[in-house]
Amino acid sequence: MSTVTNEKKYENWPSQYGNPEWFIHDRFGLFIHFGLYSPAARHEWVMTHEKTHPNTYRKYFNHFEPDLLNAKEWAHAAKQAGMKYFVITTKHHEGFALWDTKLSEYKVTNTPIKRDLLREIIDAFSEEGLKVGLYHSLIDWYHPEFTIDGLHPQRDDEDFKKENTDRNMDKYVEFMHGQVRELLTDYGKN
Secondary structure (H helix, E strand, O other): OOOOOHHHHOOOOOHHHOOOHHHHHOOOEEEEOOOOOHHHOOOOOHHHHOOOOHHHHHHHHHOOOOOOOOHHHHHHHHHHOOOOEEEEEEEOOOOOEOOOOOOOOOEHHHOOOOOOHHHHHHHHHHHOOOEEEEEEOOOOOOOOOOOOOOOOOOOOOHHHHHHOOOOOHHHHHHHHHHHHHHHHHHOOOO
16 A cells, blocks of 8 residues: 655645645634624524525625624634634625625625724634634625526526526626726735
């Protein structure tokens, strides 16, 4: 039986993806699913599972104020538990940005909390020496150009679908690329 060293195992790994060695070594981490769906206190798919209309879902945006959030406490607890990295949801399927994006008004700094929570969380975890990972959904039920597909909260609402037949997914993809560019430029490599 031959053994393959990790060095050999990843010799053909595309360099633009980085070296996954750190993950093999630092495999204990934290995934933080936190966003506009959090106050619903059910799950991050609440909008689609309950087929909530965007106008009704807006109540979570209008009242989003996690004033007891203390990123430094979260980061310290993660470090004390032995975690080596964390991943945070930057935007989940409902389209709400946890940072001060310049590309949408549907963002944390326009809610009652009026703070860039992504920045606070990344800074706190970085100060504790944890690696940073960003989860960014490809789905966006808020964006006016995102296609109404089989997961969209209004997938069974025939009137809503008729009113939105002219959506252009290419425009949404351009928007999504812009948001990812913002994240990688302003929040990457700490």
